[in-house]
Amino acid sequence: MPNDKSKSRSLLIKGGHLIDPAAKINAPMDVLLRDGHVAEIALPNKIRGEAAEKFDARGLMVAPGLIDLHVHLREPGQSYKETIASGTAAAAAGGFTSVCTMPNTAPVVDTAEWVAWLRHPERGAVVNVFPIAAATRSSRGAALTDFAALQRAGAVAVTDDGKPILDDDIMRAALRLGAELNLPVVQHAEDTRLTEACSMHEGPTSFRLGLRGMSSTAEANVVERDVTLAQEIRESRLHVAHLSTADALKAVRRGKRAKARVTCEVTPHHFVLLDQDVGEYNTNFKMNPPLRAASDREAILVALADGTVDAIATDHAPHATHEKQVEFEHASFGITGLETALALAITKLHREHKIPLTRIVELFTAGPARVFDLRGRGSLVRGNFADVTIFDPKKRWTFEADKSRSLSHNTPFDGWQFTGKVVATIVGGKIAYRTE
Amino acid sequence: MNKPARGSLLGIEHMEDEEILGLLKLARRMNPLKARPLLRNKKIVLLFYEASTRTRSSFEIAAKSLGAITTLVQSSGSSIEKGESLIDTGYTLQALGADAIVIRHPAAGAPHLLAKHLDIPVISAGDGMHEHPSQALLDAFTILKHKKSFKGLRVAIIGDILHSRVTRSNCYLLSRFGAKITLCGPPEFVPDVAATLAPGLRVTRHIEDALRDTDVIMLLRLQKERLAGQKIRVQDYVERYQMTAPRVKLARRDAIVMHPGPIIRGLEITSEVADGPQSVIMEEVRNGVPTRMAILARALGKAK
Numbered sequence: 001m002p003n004d005k006s007k008s009r010s011l012l013i014k015g016g017h018l019i020d021p022a023a024k025i026n027a028p029m030d031v032l033l034r035d036g037h038v039a040e041i042a043l044p045n046k047i048r049g050e051a052a053e054k055f056d057a058r059g060l061m062v063a064p065g066l067i068d069l070h071v072h073l074r075e076p077g078q079s080y081k082e083t084i085a086s087g088t089a090a091a092a093a094g095g096f097t098s099v100c101t102m103p104n105t106a107p108v109v110d111t112a113e114w115v116a117w118l119r120h121p122e123r124g125a126v127v128n129v130f131p132i133a134a135a136t137r138s139s140r141g142a143a144l145t146d147f148a149a150l151q152r153a154g155a156v157a158v159t160d161d162g163k164p165i166l167d168d169d170i171m172r173a174a175l176r177l178g179a180e181l182n183l184p185v186v187q188h189a190e191d192t193r194l195t196e197a198c199s200m201h202e203g204p205t206s207f208r209l210g211l212r213g214m215s216s217t218a219e220a221n222v223v224e225r226d227v228t229l230a231q232e233i234r235e236s237r238l239h240v241a242h243l244s245t246a247d248a249l250k251a252v253r254r255g256k257r258a259k260a261r262v263t264c265e266v267t268p269h270h271f272v273l274l275d276q277d278v279g280e281y282n283t284n285f286k287m288n289p290p291l292r293a294a295s296d297r298e299a300i301l302v303a304l305a306d307g308t309v310d311a312i313a314t315d316h317a318p319h320a321t322h323e324k325q326v327e328f329e330h331a332s333f334g335i336t337g338l339e340t341a342l343a344l345a346i347t348k349l350h351r352e353h354k355i356p357l358t359r360i361v362e363l364f365t366a367g368p369a370r371v372f373d374l375r376g377r378g379s380l381v382r383g384n385f386a387d388v389t390i391f392d393p394k395k396r397w398t399f400e401a402d403k404s405r406s407l408s409h410n411t412p413f414d415g416w417q418f419t420g421k422v423v424a425t426i427v428g429g430k431i432a433y434r435t436e
Numbered sequence: 437m438n439k440p441a442r443g444s445l446l447g448i449e450h451m452e453d454e455e456i457l458g459l460l461k462l463a464r465r466m467n468p469l470k471a472r473p474l475l476r477n478k479k480i481v482l483l484f485y486e487a488s489t490r491t492r493s494s495f496e497i498a499a500k501s502l503g504a505i506t507t508l509v510q511s512s513g514s515s516i517e518k519g520e521s522l523i524d525t526g527y528t529l530q531a532l533g534a535d536a537i538v539i540r541h542p543a544a545g546a547p548h549l550l551a552k553h554l555d556i557p558v559i560s561a562g563d564g565m566h567e568h569p570s571q572a573l574l575d576a577f578t579i580l581k582h583k584k585s586f587k588g589l590r591v592a593i594i595g596d597i598l599h600s601r602v603t604r605s606n607c608y609l610l611s612r613f614g615a616k617i618t619l620c621g622p623p624e625f626v627p628d629v630a631a632t633l634a635p636g637l638r639v640t641r642h643i644e645d646a647l648r649d650t651d652v653i654m655l656l657r658l659q660k661e662r663l664a665g666q667k668i669r670v671q672d673y674v675e676r677y678q679m680t681a682p683r684v685k686l687a688r689r690d691a692i693v694m695h696p697g698p699i700i701r702g703l704e705i706t707s708e709v710a711d712g713p714q715s716v717i718m719e720e721v722r723n724g725v726p727t728r729m730a731i732l733a734r735a736l737g738k739a740k
Contacts, residue, residue: 202629203629204629204632204633207598207627207629207630207632207633208449208604208632208633209544209545209566210544210563210564210565210566210567210601210604211544211545211564211565211566212565280545280548281544281545281548281549322521325521325523325549325553326521326522326523326549327522327541327543327544327545327546327549328543328544328545328549329543329544329545329564330543
């Protein structure tokens with residue numbers, strides 16, 4: 001992991017507008033980074049300390065480094081789709097300084113050894129990598145993994161992402177053990193008994209295309225059950241991954257009102273796209289959970305604005321061309337998302353739906369940092385890690401999939417015009433990405 | 437990736453009215469017994485990933501009547517069995533000199549995928565639960581032999597709508613020309629969302645309601661191979677929805693009874709109705725040939 005090795009290096013970010021929701025700052029501020037940490041925050045031109053390097057941030061927004069709670073970097077075992085090096089390069093280009101990796105690799109990350117392997121410097125990560133480990137052995141949903149050992153090795157949460165934990169007793173046991181260790185259990189909420197052979201959302205579009213549809217109920221039922229368990233089990237922590245339906249949001253709201261430790265994330269594609277956007281079987285619009293109905297998207301937009309949603313996460317899911325250029329029903333689920341997330345949020349949430357930039361930054365920084373307790377991140381107060389994202393909220397640009405840093409190009413946003421672009425991504429005080 | 441080649445037939449939904457009417461007109465001029473060899477030396481591949489009797493032989497006879505050479509490629513006994521992708525199979529057939537591909541596939545959208553990657557026309561012979569455009573065209577052709585026009589025509593489609601590509605294509609075709617369509621069956625087969633398929637569609641659970649004043653009765657086979665996980669008691673279905681002679685009497689006196697086949701006697705239809713005076717089921721099969729001759733002639737630019 002690239003981290004605090006940049007000793008004796010200092011960087012002064014000068015002339016920018018700092019948005020740090022956790023510190024309640026939304027004002028012009030200079031930021032001095034030294035030795036991998038935040039050394040000083042001060043009003044413009046008020047920083048006394050010397051800096052080896054300066055970054056001219058005039059006209060730009062300076063924010064805590066963005067954190068993505070949900071990425072698939074495909075290692076170990078599927079490096080033809082993505083590697084930790086290529087995936088984190090894409091993350092840096094998208095403004096992310098930290099990514100949390102999903103364990104559904106080959107093999108599944110269900111041991112402390114694999115967690116350590118993911119974090120080893122030889123993987124070539126250019127941003128911080130926080131592994132999420134499997135909740136059950138091989139993610140088979142039968143026997144819990146050794147949460148304590150996984151946590152000691154650096155896992156920040158456990159999940160069987162892609163293979164939901166349906167068995168009540170196993171989920172209860174996972175939440176109980178998680179509660180003891182203060183470790184969040186992340187659930188991909190899908191009642192797979194109801195979604196066999198389904199490839200998109202169930203509605204008029206799936207009916208028209210002759211595709212079997214996943215009902216909203218298949219997601220909501222599992223979230224309902226999990227929230228009930230989270231309320232039952234003291235101090236347990238439930239995190240609902242890539243929430244996509246209005247009904248599931250209702251369950252999350254219920255849990256939050258009851259003061260259960262329930263959090264949730266939504267993806268950019270779910271707040272931007274609809275089921276009907278699959279058009280004539282475009283497999284770059286096939287993901288799980290699927291794109292939903294307009295009423296679901298409306299509910300998500302409301303929840304993003306009102307604070308019900310804790311984080312925006314990409315569910316970056318790279319796949320090789322040969323896995324997508326096949327019959328829709330046979331195509332792999334998932335799309336890439338690291339390089340388009342912030343631009344989608346600014347273009348759609350801020351400019352179109354008038355959600356303040358401070359809230360958007362919160363959803364990418366303080367929000368996710370809280371969900372997994374990423375200490376020293378998500379805010380730029382003195383002493384925190386020197387992870388900074390600098391972006392231009394007005395810059396117009398066009399995303400071109402074939403210029404992506406990801407090894408895979410399975411994105412529905414190829415050729416989209418955005419407003420808002422990452423200018424520089426600083427990880428541990430070092431510039432990991434800088435726009436040309 | 438490109439646009440489908442001219443002459444491709446992927447589905448009825450996105451066709452222009454004139455294209456449909458043009459094909460129906462052309463089909464009326466096609467006579468398999470004295471056809472000009474419009475497609476002499478043209479190579480047409482019939483790429484079938486699913487079982488078929490009617491559609492396959494109908495396309496083959498249509499092609500041969502026009503002088504074309506046909507080759508049948510089926511999933512068993514070909515490289516498809518060895519795991520070759522649909523696109524690679526398509527490239528291979530194109531490289532072998534195919535002038536057009538007729539494809540039947542269990543996955544919805546398979547013809548679209550093929551068409552996006554090939555330069556030759558792709559004709560859907562049915563894709564999964566999506567569309568079966570040549571069947572809708574031959575059904576329209578058949579209806580027009582018995583009825584003056586589609587405008588105001590009452591059509592009842594009864595049975596397993598959910599899994600039926602024939603229904604989707606027929607709804608897209610008939611509704612755009614003003615037919616009033618009623619979909620009828622149990623909720624497992626006719627979900628409420630079915631009414632969103634096309635304008636002017638109505639859903640009812642009661643067969644008496646569906647049949648009243650109807651001009652065209654279309655029946656569908658229960659597709660056991662697509663019943664994944666659904667629990668329908670065959671006996672209940674027969675009792676409520678089987679087309680019997682007394683039920684046919686509920687429709688208009690000059691109503692016609694249609695079925696895309698294969699029919700399962702004693703299940704969705706009795707022999708009395710299938711072989712009865714109002715049945716046009718065999719006529720549909722016969723009309724498949726001139727309709728598909730028209731489709732192939734148009735696909736290869738010989739539609740003049």
